[in-house]
Amino acid sequence: MNKTELTAAVNTRRTFAIISHPDAGKTTITEQMLLFGGVVRQAGTVKARKSGNFAKSDWMEIEKKRGISVTSSVMQFDYDGKRINILDTPGHEDFSEDTYRTLMAVDSAVMVIDSAKGIEPQTKKLFQICKMRGIPIFTFMNKLDRDGREPLDLLNEVEEVLGIETYPMNWPMGMGKGLKGLYDRYNHRVELYHNEAHGETFLPLDENGELDPSNELTKDSIYRDTLDEVELINEAGNDFDEAKVMAGDMTPVFFGSALTNFGVETFLKTYLQYAPKPAAHKTRDDQVVQPTDDEFAGFVFKIQANMNPNHRDRIAFVRICSGEFDRGMDVVLQRTGKKMRLNNSTQFMADTRETVETAVAGDIVGLYDTGNFQIGDTIYAGKNAVQFEKLPQFTPELFMRVTAKNVMKQKSFHKGIEQLVQEGAVQLYTSYSTGDYILGAVGQLQFEVFKFRMQNEYNSEVVMEPMGSKTARWIDPEQLDEKMSSSRNLLVKDRYGAPLFLFENAFAERWFADKYPDVKLTSKL
Numbered sequence: 001m002n003k004t005e006l007t008a009a010v011n012t013r014r015t016f017a018i019i020s021h022p023d024a025g026k027t028t029i030t031e032q033m034l035l036f037g038g039v040v041r042q043a044g045t046v047k048a049r050k051s052g053n054f055a056k057s058d059w060m061e062i063e064k065k066r067g068i069s070v071t072s073s074v075m076q077f078d079y080d081g082k083r084i085n086i087l088d089t090p091g092h093e094d095f096s097e098d099t100y101r102t103l104m105a106v107d108s109a110v111m112v113i114d115s116a117k118g119i120e121p122q123t124k125k126l127f128q129i130c131k132m133r134g135i136p137i138f139t140f141m142n143k144l145d146r147d148g149r150e151p152l153d154l155l156n157e158v159e160e161v162l163g164i165e166t167y168p169m170n171w172p173m174g175m176g177k178g179l180k181g182l183y184d185r186y187n188h189r190v191e192l193y194h195n196e197a198h199g200e201t202f203l204p205l206d207e208n209g210e211l212d213p214s215n216e217l218t219k220d221s222i223y224r225d226t227l228d229e230v231e232l233i234n235e236a237g238n239d240f241d242e243a244k245v246m247a248g249d250m251t252p253v254f255f256g257s258a259l260t261n262f263g264v265e266t267f268l269k270t271y272l273q274y275a276p277k278p279a280a281h282k283t284r285d286d287q288v289v290q291p292t293d294d295e296f297a298g299f300v301f302k303i304q305a306n307m308n309p310n311h312r313d314r315i316a317f318v319r320i321c322s323g324e325f326d327r328g329m330d331v332v333l334q335r336t337g338k339k340m341r342l343n344n345s346t347q348f349m350a351d352t353r354e355t356v357e358t359a360v361a362g363d364i365v366g367l368y369d370t371g372n373f374q375i376g377d378t379i380y381a382g383k384n385a386v387q388f389e390k391l392p393q394f395t396p397e398l399f400m401r402v403t404a405k406n407v408m409k410q411k412s413f414h415k416g417i418e419q420l421v422q423e424g425a426v427q428l429y430t431s432y433s434t435g436d437y438i439l440g441a442v443g444q445l446q447f448e449v450f451k452f453r454m455q456n457e458y459n460s461e462v463v464m465e466p467m468g469s470k471t472a473r474w475i476d477p478e479q480l481d482e483k484m485s486s487s488r489n490l491l492v493k494d495r496y497g498a499p500l501f502l503f504e505n506a507f508a509e510r511w512f513a514d515k516y517p518d519v520k521l522t523s524k525l
């Protein structure tokens with residue numbers, strides 16, 4: 001590819017994640033998008049692979065599930081002249097640091113909310129990571145075909161709980177059984193709801209924002225109510241501010257129903273008009289790598305181990321940040337300075353893994369890995385060394401004390417822990433007073449994967465003792481006095497040696513703050 005071709009290719013890329021609390025409809029909406037892209041032909045394809053109740057403790061079953069969710073963890077398709085990469089952020093027991101790190105590899109996010117439930121805990125957690133990155137966040141208020149909460153109430157909740165301004169792009173005309181359509185402020189039309197046909201009809205609005213008076217709908221009280229509400233939001237609501245949207249300070253909100261495919265295509269089309277192209281990435285020495293720079297560079301944001309139980313393979317997921325990726329190319333792994341040839345690469349499609357030949361900034365490639373990569377690694381081609389900024393560490397919420405079952409096997413136990421921690425599978429803390437190892441994670445699955453891999457890859461059986469959820473707070477070493485530690489605020493150090501307390505609950509935290517008013521504690525996030 002020459003520069004012009006590279007630029008043209010990069011400009012078509014749109015890479016985003018869909019975030020939501022489980023059951024809000026993420027899979028359903030993703031599937032609709034894949035249908036528009038012609039990647040799947042039938043609704044239910046993605047869902048069918050996801051369904052099935054796997055026993056949480058049974059590794060083989062998790063394995064199967066992971067294998068499945070991985071093939072759908074990056075989905076690429078073409079739509080409206082754009083090449084779209086959707087990155088899955090798993091919910092439920094799959095929730096882990098991987099989920100957060102996936103958000104490091106996207107340029108924008110779609111937040112799906114169940115309009116009957118509003119903001120739920122997982123939406124909030126994922127939103128906060130997007131907010132931290134300052135990426136644009138678009139909102140889809142789903143399940144309009146059911147009776148949900150008042151639209152204004154939902155917008156207020158988004159503003160208050162998440163601290164982001166909202167701009168409704170459309171407004172529901174009724175909901176549940178009374179759903180008539182969407183008043184589309186942005187496209188200046190009404191989108192009629194046809195439940196049975198799963199389709200949509202568009203009616204234009206006149207310059208006063210009204211339908212042709214001959215239309216039956218104008219006689220419906222729902223129509224009049226909608227006009228009143230739209231007038232209210234026109235006058236009292238926020239003005240659309242593209243700069244704020246791009247900075248992640250305002251979220252455009254769309255209403256719709258993923259299940260009946262209502263409002264989804266309008267959403268996708270409009271979203272794609274604003275969704276940003278692949279962004280530039282900063283390096284640790286404050287250089288900026290542009291997506292259209294000639295030399296290839298990318299970073300590893302996720303490592304998926306044991307995808308195939310028959311052979312121990314791992315896949316390193318790489319977000320391409322610049323240049324062109326070609327199968328078989330030589331790159332340098334920045335951390336070790338080692339040269340490697342990228343023969344075994346894979347690109348992710350909706351239902352199959354295909355060997356990738358070329359890819360550009362914004363695309364995600366999977367590299368078969370025999371233990372070379374760590375999360376956060378940079379790979380690059382060309383003469384100039386590149387090292388992208390460090391990926392943030394996420395504050396864990398769940399903790400386990402871990403020991404080797406067989407005291408004679410300390411060596412493999414330590415080796416396994418060291419490597420898995422480096423890889424980013426879990427976080428490790430050491431108790432000040434006893435030297436005990438404590439593992440930290442954001443999701444339960446991380447512990448299960450850890451346990452299995454210790455046994456399987458390092459032949460080390462571990463005993464894990466749950467400590468429940470705790471709040472991790474770091475303390476300035478200068479202010480530290482080991483006497484501050486108690487059973488309710490256990491003093492530990494992280495893998496870099498920095499001291500922190502694990503607080504049992506909010507009460508313990510307040511108690512500490514009262515007792516040591518001059519001590520400043522910080523959460524890493």
Ligand SMILES: Nc1nc2c(ncn2[C@@H]2O[C@H](COP(=O)(O)OP(=O)(O)OP(=O)(O)O)[C@@H](O)[C@H]2O)c(=O)[nH]1
Nearest residue numbers: 022023024025026027028091142143146257258259
């Ligand atoms: N009534 C109604 N149901 C919906 C709609 N969208 C999704 N659902 C249903 O809500 C349930 C959850 O939808 P999913 O798409 O699986 O939700 P998800 O967020 O992917 O959930 P996880 O896969 O569990 O993370 C399913 O039973 C869907 O059929 C909608 O617009 N209206």
